[in-house]
Amino acid sequence: MKIAIIGAGVIGSATAWELLRQGKRVILLEGREGPGLLTSYANGGQLSYDYVAPLADPGVFQDLPKWLLNPGSPLRFRPQFSPRQWCWLMAFLRASNAATAKASTAALLQLSYLSRDTLHQWMSQDPIDFHYKANGKLIAYRSPHLLEKARKQVEYQARHGSQQRILNREQSIEIEPALANLGPALAGCVHTPTEEVGDCYLFTRGLYERVQAHPLATARCNARVVRLNTRQGRVVSAQLATGEAIEADQFVLANGLQGYDLLKQQGESIQLYGLKGYSLSIPLAAATDPNGAEPATSDLSVPAAPSISVTDYERRTVYARLGNILRIAAMVDIGDATNAIRPERIRHLKNEVRNAFPALDVDSAQEWAGERPATPEGRPVISRSRKLDNLWLNLGHGALGFTLACGSAVLLHALMSGGDTPVDATPFRVR
Ligand SMILES: Cc1cc2nc3c(=O)[nH]c(=O)nc-3n(C[C@H](O)[C@H](O)[C@H](O)COP(=O)(O)OP(=O)(O)OC[C@H]3O[C@@H](n4cnc5c(N)ncnc54)[C@H](O)[C@@H]3O)c2cc1C
Numbered sequence: 001m002k003i004a005i006i007g008a009g010v011i012g013s014a015t016a017w018e019l020l021r022q023g024k025r026v027i028l029l030e031g032r033e034g035p036g037l038l039t040s041y042a043n044g045g046q047l048s049y050d051y052v053a054p055l056a057d058p059g060v061f062q063d064l065p066k067w068l069l070n071p072g073s074p075l076r077f078r079p080q081f082s083p084r085q086w087c088w089l090m091a092f093l094r095a096s097n098a099a100t101a102k103a104s105t106a107a108l109l110q111l112s113y114l115s116r117d118t119l120h121q122w123m124s125q126d127p128i129d130f131h132y133k134a135n136g137k138l139i140a141y142r143s144p145h146l147l148e149k150a151r152k153q154v155e156y157q158a159r160h161g162s163q164q165r166i167l168n169r170e171q172s173i174e175i176e177p178a179l180a181n182l183g184p185a186l187a188g189c190v191h192t193p194t195e196e197v198g199d200c201y202l203f204t205r206g207l208y209e210r211v212q213a214h215p216l217a218t219a220r221c222n223a224r225v226v227r228l229n230t231r232q233g234r235v236v237s238a239q240l241a242t243g244e245a246i247e248a249d250q251f252v253l254a255n256g257l258q259g260y261d262l263l264k265q266q267g268e269s270i271q272l273y274g275l276k277g278y279s280l281s282i283p284l285a286a287a288t289d290p291n292g293a294e295p296a297t298s299d300l301s302v303p304a305a306p307s308i309s310v311t312d313y314e315r316r317t318v319y320a321r322l323g324n325i326l327r328i329a330a331m332v333d334i335g336d337a338t339n340a341i342r343p344e345r346i347r348h349l350k351n352e353v354r355n356a357f358p359a360l361d362v363d364s365a366q367e368w369a370g371e372r373p374a375t376p377e378g379r380p381v382i383s384r385s386r387k388l389d390n391l392w393l394n395l396g397h398g399a400l401g402f403t404l405a406c407g408s409a410v411l412l413h414a415l416m417s418g419g420d421t422p423v424d425a426t427p428f429r430v431r
Contacts, residue, residue, distance in 0.1 A: 280362070
């Protein structure tokens, strides 16, 4: 059986690797000059297994005016004259209720734990150097009220296997001394010792290279699929921009946001929309001292940059050390459908970072923007297509593609094989 996988971001590369591990023949087709160069390139680096709650929750209705009117809000909504945007938004608002949010969180937790176990297994057998660290995460709250609210989520998630605890200001600084930079504004943190970080691009490239070297696989870049050729309810080949047609027995769409267009050509529509975000990569060693000393604050006992993963909750900003860079990611812009870097948004992000960690050399940061391929409910689609019998979808991982990639690959393989699935696949069916 030969399986063609379209897209070599983190999802397509993980899917190809899992199918190879299960003895399938694979052809991996990537439209760009290399793997992982689109949304998987410079994301927040969080393997955020316990932070999977979807954006669609009942709080959305309260926050909507702020998203519309405040240009400095970490979440921005720019209305456009676009039926696709409005359909997505309506479905998003419909999903923004307590029951759906809870059900999605429970389903996503199962998938993320599967992902964590799978990543650990893969890396113990065949390690990839992607600046992986398993040293936990702190979600920092400035508002005591929000910290108290977080306690409820911690209690809910504990029923699904999460190991988290609430820390006061002093306990938080003991674990991550750089949090002293936040001053007395810091109310406390949620600490999750089991969280991990890594560089998604290096991971994707590492997987792609393993696929490329495997005797049962072919991996090709500059191989953009422009159409799926079909006959009698089945895909027979993937047509490349060059005119070449790639034949296979089964096909997997793992091309992120662009999966929408290939499906639409076949008359199949899924709710997939780009939620734009930004990142900064600050080189820590080179920032202040060519000999490699880390930047310091005026109080030398307070490090300038966090060592473990930190989320500044109210600013919706994540910080992760990836080798000798500090990756900072933030912002959800709905209705800005390009990868272009908007100067006012990146300026705003830099100011937030300067306020939180003043000794960081923000001006040396490499800037990046990407679009999270998001479904309204925040759950990916891991499923057979509704229209084409041998077409499978692994799309719509939104803000969690790195976190969910390995589990999604394992679940998809189980579905394709027709056997038992390791987690309930129903929440991830095409909708
Ligand atoms: C600012 C930001 C921060 C984020 N932080 C995190 C985080 O900390 N943790 C986390 O888990 N997730 C995070 N994410 C989300 C994560 O980056 C995405 O969910 C993930 O990268 C999606 O992977 P993908 O493989 O589906 O898509 P992509 O990475 O976009 O890959 C799709 C691939 O398909 C190729 N392609 C497209 N069309 C075709 C075609 N027709 N033919 C051939 N190839 C094609 C593209 O070139 C691309 O390489 C973040 C996202 C953003 C924007």
